[in-house]
Amino acid sequence: MHGARLSRCRVPDGRSVPPASIAQPEPGRQFVVNQRILAMDRRIALRYVLDMQNNAPIAAQHVYDVAVIGMGPAGAQAAISAWHQGRDVLVLDAGEVSQRKGRAYWTKSVAIEDIPFVAPVTGPKLRAQVQERLRSLAPKETGERGVTLRGAYVLEVARSGKGFAIEASTKPLKDGKIAAQETFLARTLVVATGFEDGWPEIEVDKAGRRMLERYRAVFRYAGNGNGWHLCIRCDGHLHYGQHFVLLGVGEEIYEAALGAQDFTSRLTILTNGRPHGLPPEVARQAEQRDIRIDTRRIARHIGRGALLQGVVFDDGEELLADGFLADEGLEPNTAFLEGFSLQRNADGLLRIGESGEALRPDGTPEPGLYVAGDLVAGARKLIGAAAAAGQDAGLAASDSLRRWHWPEN
Numbered sequence: 448m449h450g451a452r453l454s455r456c457r458v459p460d461g462r463s464v465p466p467a468s469i470a471q472p473e474p475g476r477q478f479v480v481n482q483r484i485l486a487m488d489r490r491i492a493l494r495y496v497l498d499m500q501n502n503a504p505i506a507a508q509h510v511y512d513v514a515v516i517g518m519g520p521a522g523a524q525a526a527i528s529a530w531h532q533g534r535d536v537l538v539l540d541a542g543e544v545s546q547r548k549g550r551a552y553w554t555k556s557v558a559i560e561d562i563p564f565v566a567p568v569t570g571p572k573l574r575a576q577v578q579e580r581l582r583s584l585a586p587k588e589t590g591e592r593g594v595t596l597r598g599a600y601v602l603e604v605a606r607s608g609k610g611f612a613i614e615a616s617t618k619p620l621k622d623g624k625i626a627a628q629e630t631f632l633a634r635t636l637v638v639a640t641g642f643e644d645g646w647p648e649i650e651v652d653k654a655g656r657r658m659l660e661r662y663r664a665v666f667r668y669a670g671n672g673n674g675w676h677l678c679i680r681c682d683g684h685l686h687y688g689q690h691f692v693l694l695g696v697g698e699e700i701y702e703a704a705l706g707a708q709d710f711t712s713r714l715t716i717l718t719n720g721r722p723h724g725l726p727p728e729v730a731r732q733a734e735q736r737d738i739r740i741d742t743r744r745i746a747r748h749i750g751r752g753a754l755l756q757g758v759v760f761d762d763g764e765e766l767l768a769d770g771f772l773a774d775e776g777l778e779p780n781t782a783f784l785e786g787f788s789l790q791r792n793a794d795g796l797l798r799i800g801e802s803g804e805a806l807r808p809d810g811t812p813e814p815g816l817y818v819a820g821d822l823v824a825g826a827r828k829l830i831g832a833a834a835a836a837g838q839d840a841g842l843a844a845s846d847s848l849r850r851w852h853w854p855e856n
């Protein structure tokens with residue numbers, strides 16, 4: 448697929464040219480995909496060899512100034528900030544070709560109220576607005592300043608000369624298999640792919656292959672005012688003074704309970720059959736604060752339509768509540784960075800340096816690879832913070848492309 452695409456590529460005036468006649472790249476605009484560079488990526492290299500066997504011409508391929516992976520608040524802001532500095536920006540986002548549509552997308556019927564620039568808006572509507580804005584910035588011609596937005600699930604990123612080669616699936620899977628694959632080139636990269644939340648293991652269909660099949664019962668209640676919440680700072684205000692249930696184990700769930708006390712003192716922690724994992728002094732404080740910890744296994748939900756009302760334990764006893772929050776861990780969306788050795792925290796979130804670049808194990812920055820948003824270790828996982836980090840990353844990537852800098856002594 449990719450080989451066929453490469454062989455169709457043309458130099459800027461539309462002619463195919465044999466390898467020897469391809470000129471040196473014009474910085475930041477056109478770039479020759481050469482054998483040495485491609486050898487860095489096994490799969491691309493294989494296709495290169497196939498192309499050569501077929502006597503196909505080597506491609507001159509467009510190189511973007513800044514590629515942004517992810518169109519959530521962090522990625523969208525990074526793209527707009529880089530575009531605003533005159534950069535030629537590519538945004539690759541999985542939302543159109545997969546079910547990964549960003550965290551805020553899950554807030555299906557609850558309006559997001561804490562961003563000052565837009566009226567309260569649900570996740571899907573916010574996503575549609577951001578998409579429309581980015582589409583309005585599309586360049587009229589290739590290479591012109593603009594934002595090119597592509598639906599693409601990124602599979603792999605590799606170094607390509609001083610920049611990056613990004614391999615992506617650009618159509619929805621067909622029969623579980625990749626239907627179309629493309630490679631994009633960029634001089635700098637902003638990774639803003641966030642993470643996937645873990646979901647409660649209640650009424651889960653273990654045989655379901657896809658997430659939507661597996662968690663069908665859980666998803667019915669997710670993202671609704673009286674359903675499963677995932678972010679106490681986002682949705683705690685919906686449950687002032689009400690009985691609020693938190694599901695999870697360890698210090699993370701107690702952390703969430705501390706946050707929930709801003710809204711109510713009627714708190715219950717459920718562990719769904721696991722030990723609570725709290726240190727003795729924390730368990731003691733929970734008892735003093737009248738926070739009940741129930742370790743029984745949960746058999747099923749009690750609900751009406753999308754309204755979650757409570758749960759039934761394995762022993763048949765019911766627990767009713769007004770609000771529910773799950774904190775079952777997270778999975779960073781970074782599988783495509785496997786070829787890079789980067790610093791991460793215990794959750795797998797990426798550590799960044801002062802410039803916003805990802806850090807290598809020895810503490811030096813990975814040149815040109817910026818990270819922003821929920822994916823950053825220690826970041827507040829909220830829209831405003833993600834957008835601010837996206838702006839930093841988009842501007843830092845832009846700045847790094849300047850041709851000259853402050854003179855050295």
Ligand SMILES: Cc1cc2nc3c(=O)[nH]c(=O)nc-3n(C[C@H](O)[C@H](O)[C@H](O)COP(=O)(O)OP(=O)(O)OC[C@H]3O[C@@H](n4cnc5c(N)ncnc54)[C@H](O)[C@@H]3O)c2cc1C
Nearest residue numbers: 517519520521541549550551601641681820821828829830
């Ligand atoms: C239910 C819920 C309600 C929330 N409510 C609020 C609220 O009221 N206020 C608030 O401030 N925050 C809220 N948040 C938090 C907020 O949604 C996140 O902090 C924010 O979305 C993080 O932005 P991000 O850009 O880092 O990542 P995300 O918004 O998660 O975006 C990541 C993007 O990367 C894309 N992506 C993932 N993998 C790939 C890949 N391999 N290739 C290409 N693209 C990929 C996804 O399609 C997605 O578009 C809520 C979160 C949840 C879960």
